[in-house]
Amino acid sequence: MDSYEIETYKVRTEIVRSGNPVRTLRNRILELDSAAMAHGIVLKGLITFSSSFNAWSGTPASGFYADSNPLNPRIYGWLPSNEFSYWYDLVRSESPVRLYYLISPINGAKYVRTLAVGTSDEPVGEGPSDIDA
Numbered sequence: 001m002d003s004y005e006i007e008t009y010k011v012r013t014e015i016v017r018s019g020n021p022v023r024t025l026r027n028r029i030l031e032l033d034s035a036a037m038a039h040g041i042v043l044k045g046l047i048t049f050s051s052s053f054n055a056w057s058g059t060p061a062s063g064f065y066a067d068s069n070p071l072n073p074r075i076y077g078w079l080p081s082n083e084f085s086y087w088y089d090l091v092r093s094e095s096p097v098r099l100y101y102l103i104s105p106i107n108g109a110k111y112v113r114t115l116a117v118g119t120s121d122e123p124v125g126e127g128p129s130d131i132d133a
Contacts, residue, residue: 001114003100004043007035009091026051028084030091032099032117041070045099047077047115049084056080063112065103075101077115087117094119 010031017024032045047063056078063077091097097119104113
């Protein structure tokens with residue numbers, strides 16, 4: 001499985017209303033950027049947590065890898081809205097954090113079959129600092 005260390009992140013929230021009858025979607029987006037590689041390219045993960053993905057029944061994928069512009073590769077993730085707090089807590093409170101992804105071709109397209117975020121080796125007992133200590 002490929003991965004990269006997340007150097008910076010952005011977070012945003014949005015409400016989208018569309019359709020007839022009107023449907024409201026609640027989206028949370030994490031933008032997870034790598035550090036610039038030796039050639040200057042930055043990998044960007046755009047992970048969308050949406051109520052529209054809560055009962056997913058489409059293509060057996062968790063995202064898509066877009067490399068049509070090799071200087072601007074993107075990993076798009078499509079996850080249920082209830083996963084957002086787990087990912088956000090880990091990204092904002094741990095260091096270093098990596099984005100892991102497994103690309104699987106489906107009908108010639110580069111879908112992401114597995115998408116994960118996690119830490120590298122951490123010392124046992126490391127936790128939130130105690131402000132009273």
